[in-house]
Structure formats: structure tokens, C-alpha cells
Amino acid sequence: MKDQQAINRRDFLAMTTLAGAGLMAAPLYSFGSISSSEKTNKVENKMKTRKLGTLEVSEIGLGCMNMTGNYNPPADHQQSIATIRKAFESGVTFFDTAEVYGPYLDETLVGEALQPFRDKVKIATKFGFAIDGTVALDSRPAHIKKVLEESLKRLRTDHIDLYYQHRVDPNVPIEEVAGTIKELIHQGKVLHFGLSEASAKTIRRAHAVQPVSAVQSEYSLWTRNVELNGVLDTCEELGIGFVPWSPIGAGFLTGKYDTNTKYDEKTDFRAGFPRFSKEFMPLNMPIIEWLKGYAAKKNATPAQIALAWLLAKSPNIVPIPGTRYQSHLLENLGAQEIEMSKEDVQEIETCLSKFPVYGDRMGEAHMSSIDYTF
Template sequence: MNNDMQAINRRDFLTLTTLASVGLMTAPLWSAGAEKLIKGENKMRTRKLGTLEVSEIGLGCMNMAGNYNPPADRQQSIATIRKAFENGVTFYDTAEVYGPYIDEELVGEALQPFRDQVKIATKFGFAIDGTVGLDSRPERIKRVVEESLKRLRTDRIDLYYQHRVDPNVPIEEVAGTINELIRQGKVLHFGLSEASAKTIRRAHAVQPVSAVQSEYSLWTRNVELNGVLNTCNELGIGFVPWSPVGAGFLTGKYDINTKFDEKSDFRAGFPRFSKEFLPLNMPIIDWLKGYAAKKNATPSQISLAWLMAKSPNIVPIPGTRTQTHLLENLGAQNLHLTNADVQEIETCLSKYPVFGDRMGQAHMSSIDYTI
């Protein structure tokens, strides 16, 4: 056996034993597909975001550049992205503002060896001036798309989202600019993030929208009530939940003693994670842990499987910086929840109110509330 093969076998063995020791995969789910996950032989099913075909679970790469902790080790992040590809993930999400810029750079480096086999989504729209200011002027979009292409080491962006709706630029102008970029071949599909139903319709009338991205999880279900999901279903637009495991809360790894660093972690300023509200939200995760145990799964897997069971047009993008958590999340594809399961989950969780807003005031100020 050569040294490379020995190293691969050793790495797979260590990953397997680590997962087993911390109990991230319980026996039934583990035996149903974990060996293939570990060896990178898993064939993941695909879904459609409009006409864009992607793996049914994507990888959110934001946290690799920080935001929910200090930035991860670059080589560790690249290894995690490539492990995702080995296990069937073909959909990767980043943005120019993550870092800023460094997340696109590492995603570009990680995916370069198999660029033609994956779909890359990135975003424009923040001013990136030290504030949460927005800037979607056509001239800026045309400039920053070139910069993103260079950082991503590619000649086209598969899905280009407006990161937040800019109230100072009509959405028709934004959509028209993306239409130009699509005709030039620099962008293949148009997306919107945290847009209202009305904005989605206005944009779609100018340039078909392939995907809408908003926060959506078991404890953040605004899009079910504000018309966004219904609009996407009506227009044939795919939906991409970001933070599908509740910014980590739905993993079950946090408790009332958890503290978030104010300098490096956005969650320190999110009301739901505050000292006041986090203890009040713990009954949600306590119930979820119990339900997951009955399904021989983990809370994260239940959270992701619930989203995928809601609609075939939904593609969650859980974020992680480690291969261990990546493989846990991908295990959700082996867990199929029935309509009765979904109803039971929602009925039971309706008994536990969610305390606190999903983001801090500064971040919430950029959400599109147009009705």
C-alpha cells in the first residue's frame, strides 16, 4: 500500500471514529449511508432552482470567513469544501461581503479543480464601507461582478443574488442590469435575497428569477406568512433557506451558559441568543432533541429534512467549517419525513413560542419589507 493510500485510509478512519465517539450519527442513519459519505461515494439527488439543477443540499460557506466566529483556517475550509464535493454537493454559496472578499477567494481556490462540475452562487449589493449600507447601482454591479469572477477563478457565476434589496435603486434597474450580464455570459441565473413578495414579482417581470434566498428554519418561518414562499411556488422560483439550522441553535450544541464573542460573532447582537431570551428558547431544542432521538437522527438532520420535505423546490445550504459537521448535515438526505411527520413537528413546536428577533437592529434594517 502506498503512502497516499495509507493517508487516505487513516483520514477516513479518524473521521469515522470521531463521528462515532461524539454520537453525531446514530446507528440506523449511519448504516444507511455513512460508509458512502466517508468514502466520498455518495450519489446525492438533485433539485431545481428555476432551471438551475443543483444538489438537494448545498454548502453555505459564509462562516468560513467569520461572522459566527473568527475566520476558520483556510486549508481546513478548502478541505471541507472539497469533502462536500466528494460527497455529492454541487451547490456552493458565498458573497463578496463575506470577509469581505476572502470567502470568494477560498471558494474559488477550493472549487477550481472541478469548476465545471459545480454551481457557484455569490452575491452583490452591500456597500462594504464598514456599515450595513447598500449599493446596487447598475454601474457598481457591472464593476463588482468582474471582481467576483476574478476571486472565484471562473468566467461565469451560476447564480448571482442581490444580497439585499436597495431601496434607492428600482428593482427593475437591478434586474435589467443582470439581464445584460446574462446576455454577456458572465452570469447564468438571477437571484434575490431577503426580498418581499412584491419585489420578487417586479424583478421577475424584467428578468426571470431562478432562486430566492431568505432565512428559514424551524424557528424562523416568516416566509410562510409574508407571501414569499407562495410567490416562489406560483412563479416556479426555487427557494434557498439560509441559516437552516438556526445559526447553530437547532444543532443542540448551545445551552443557557453559551456566550458569543461580541467582536467576532454576529449572534452576540441577535436578540434570540441574548442572555434574556436564550433560556426562554431552550424548550424548542429540548423537544427537538427528543424527537430526533425517536427518529434515530440528530437535531440538525431533522431540521434539514423538515425543510426538504416542505417542497421539492427548497434547497437548504447549511454552513459549517468542519468535515465532521458536514457529514452530519449530509446525513439528512437519508432521512425522509412524511407529511404526517412534518405535521407532527409543526404541531408540537407550535406550543413553544420563539422569543426575540432573528437578527439585530442593524441587520434587520436591510430587510425588504415592501408589501
């Protein structure tokens, strides 16, 4: 691991917080009298569920990271509370946060928002960073037990439904981490074990000690590393659920950003992501231009197509798009109404294969803590 170095709070957040990554059959939206805008805003209170291992959750979750910063300044507190509760009213039962988001502020927010119906939702949070003014990782057993108690207090709960190791710590054998979580599960403080941005080898080693319910990695139409490095195949083989974070490409796949978009270096870590740079953003625009055209033909939005594609890839995939706005939330949840055939999936992938993706998915500091090389 790289030498620890003191950095200020903003730089620490920019380096360590993380954005919140078989084919199925059926046709896309049927073309009727309902307008695209009506479909965007029409969300039923019922949502299908999926399994992450043995953990049952809504087929689309809510990533709460951006509510306390990272892609923009923190959102209004009451606005965020309202958005989280609107998600629950709309059928979402799976909410994702982490101690490092804020840091700590996001867990506090999620705990307050979900307290009235805590027994009806599943909360995922994460451990693994030494939040001490350095960029270090820390998954020592004693540290895990300490920060778990702190997360429980912030989340106003007596158990964590899904507890992820946020990043694999090269200084602590994964078997020790899995053993610690196994102990916490026996105590009833944790119900399910998860890994984030872990390699296939690490997943297998951890799973042999304590069954892994879910693996979280970045995965979207323009970030498909996990299809090539064995992570998705390993999850499928072992019956582990897969949770794509940044499923709409840190906002890129919404079609709302272009070469004129400015990213504030102080509040938005996309300013340091190569794909969003002045050098590579113009080269990546053909991707979204094609997606916008395809979505228009299907009477949907680009974000809805991106999410529907993920849902169609495997019944074990549960994306967690993040947003701070209710309008975007309802747009994202509209993806559940899109039924996509294997032919539709193949068409999307064939067409997008013509457009290379330029630039790495995250900055160098973020990529340095990833457990695999591509």
C-alpha cells in the same frame, strides 16, 4: 435609507454579512442495526438534485460564509479547503458565498477550493453592499458591473451560476437591477438571477423583467416568516426555487448550544441577536429540548431533522447549511437519507407550535435592510 455612517471593519462585518432561512410523503429512518453515529458519518457520493428555476443543483448545498468568520474567528484556510472539497466528493454541487463575507476573503477561498472541478459545480455569490466602510447598500447598475468583474477574478471563473442581489436597495428600482442582470446574462457572465431577503412584491417586479431562478431568505424550524409574508407562495406560483439560509438556526437547532454558551462580541454576531441573548435564550430552550427528544426517537440528530423537514416542505427548496468542519458537513448531508411523510411534518409543526420563539432573528442593524416587515 438611513444615513451612512463610518464604522470600523469589525462593526461593518457584524452589520452586513449574513449567515450563508406542499408537503412530501414517506416514512422516517427505518430502525435497523445501523447506529445513529454510523448514519451520521455514512454519506453516499451520489445525491439527488433539485431545480432552482432551471438551475439544477444538489438537494443540499454548502454555505461557506462561516469559514471566514462571522460566527467565530476565521477557520484555518487549509481546513476550509478540505471541507469544501469533501462536500464535492460527497455529492454537493451547490456552493454559496458573497463578496461581503470577509469581505472578499470567502470568495477567494471558494474560488481556490473549487477550481479543480469548477465545471462540475454551481457557484452562487452576491452583490449589493457598498463595501467602503459604511453600512450602505449599493445596487446601481455601474456598481453591479464593477463588482461582478471583481467577483469573477476572486472565484477564478468566467461566469457566476447564480448571482443574488444580497439586499434590496431602496434607492435603485428593482427593475433597473433586474435589467442589469439581464444584460450580464446576455453577455454570459451570469447564468441565473437571484434575490435575497426580498418581499413578494419585489420578487414579482424583478421577475417581470428578468426571470428569477432563486430567492434566498432565512428559513428554519424556528424562523418561518416566509410562510406568512407571501414569499414562499410567490416562489411556488412563479416557479422560483427557494434557498433557506441558516436552515439550522445559526447552530441553535443542532442542540449544541445552551444558556451557558458564550458568544464573543468581537467575532460572533450572534452576540447581538436577540434570540441568543441572556434574556431570551432560556425561554427558547424548550424548542431544542423537544427537537432533541424527537430526533432521538427517529435515530437521527436534531440538525438532520431540521434539514429533512425543509426538504419535505417542497421539492423547490434547497437548504444551504454552513459549517467549517467535515464532521458537521457529513452530519448535515445525512439528512438526505431521511424520508419524511406529510404526517411527520405535521407532527413536528404541531408539537413546535406549543413553544413560542422569543426574540428577533437578527439584530436591529441587520433587520433594517430586510425588504419586508415580518
